[in-house]
Amino acid sequence: MQQLVYFFQKFKYFLFFLLLQFFALTLTFNNLNFHKSKYVNSANKITGGMYSQMSNISDYFALKAINKELTEENIRLINFLQQKTGTSFSSDSIVFDTIKYHQKYTLLSTKIINNNYAKAFNYLTIDKGENHGLGREMAVVNGKGIIGIIDNISPNYARVQSILNKNSRLNARLKNGYFGTLKWNGLDYNVVQLADIPRQAPVKIGDTIETGGKSTIFPEGILIGTVFRIDSENSVDKVIDVKLFNDMSNIGPVYVIKNLHKKEIKSLENLTNE
Numbered sequence: 001m002q003q004l005v006y007f008f009q010k011f012k013y014f015l016f017f018l019l020l021q022f023f024a025l026t027l028t029f030n031n032l033n034f035h036k037s038k039y040v041n042s043a044n045k046i047t048g049g050m051y052s053q054m055s056n057i058s059d060y061f062a063l064k065a066i067n068k069e070l071t072e073e074n075i076r077l078i079n080f081l082q083q084k085t086g087t088s089f090s091s092d093s094i095v096f097d098t099i100k101y102h103q104k105y106t107l108l109s110t111k112i113i114n115n116n117y118a119k120a121f122n123y124l125t126i127d128k129g130e131n132h133g134l135g136r137e138m139a140v141v142n143g144k145g146i147i148g149i150i151d152n153i154s155p156n157y158a159r160v161q162s163i164l165n166k167n168s169r170l171n172a173r174l175k176n177g178y179f180g181t182l183k184w185n186g187l188d189y190n191v192v193q194l195a196d197i198p199r200q201a202p203v204k205i206g207d208t209i210e211t212g213g214k215s216t217i218f219p220e221g222i223l224i225g226t227v228f229r230i231d232s233e234n235s236v237d238k239v240i241d242v243k244l245f246n247d248m249s250n251i252g253p254v255y256v257i258k259n260l261h262k263k264e265i266k267s268l269e270n271l272t273n274e
Contacts, residue, residue: 071109071253105219107255108132113157117248120186122162124148126254129156137217139257144245145223146170146211147254158256164189164248172224172242173212174203182209182224182242189248191228194240201238203227209242216262 110132114125128134130153140147140160148168152159161168164184172182172194178201180194194209207227213220229241259265 067253068109074109104259104261106258106260108134108258109253109255111253112251115249115251117162117164117189120166122164123151124160124162124251126158126160126256127156128256129154129158131155133258134158134256135258137262138259139218139222140254141218141222141257142246142251142254145225146218147246147248147251149217150256162248163192163244170218171212171214172209173220174201175208175210176202178203179212179214180240190244192225192242192244194242195238197238197240199238203230203238203240205230209240216259216265217257219257219259 108128110126110128112124113127116122116124124140124147126140134150134153136150136153138150140150146163148160148162148165149170150158151161163170163182166184166186168182168184170182171179173179174197178197180197182192182194184192197203205227209224209227211218211220211222211224223245225242225244225246227240228243231239231241
């Protein structure tokens, strides 16, 4: 207390000056519109900047929740589009199902919790399983292209056979309509191979490769990558190196695609002639 009294005694004239200055400024800003407007504008600029910075900081720490919300919103919009139009995932055109406005695919967002890409036989693990409606032979993709196919499942998790697996065989096509088999030679995790393409098929560096839709797993038109190198030494068919759109060493949120017509198609294909 004594220190406080000593402080006021020592700086009493300076404190008195500050008090008079405060009263003078108050009278000035309250009675003169020009000064008042300048004060308000300056105060708004300062507080606005502070709020903006606080908002940016808050948004930064909320990015995880925002990303999850956007992913779920994308799922709802894609499913809504499927329900209304029955469109496929073709990047060039709209293809209707046999029954108009009948949904063929549903998507479920999920997250990769383990990712292998440096072995000869690579797998990924996602954080959803049977309890979420997933099953074997369902496609896994993200916004850039294909990831793999579910090959094993538990109640809450699923294992995905990556496209970077030497056992992987997927139907793929060139934009000009020629089909081939997508596989991986086990060398570069950024490059896969498209084989069984007819030698007469026109193809050039930079051409887009996408899923062919000749199975019940992947819809047609999902992006894979671009032609990176063409092996012209083979006399029977071409082997094409495809540079993936995805960086398989760094994958974020993914979607699992479920074909609602798969059971019906499989039942029909498995019928034996009587």
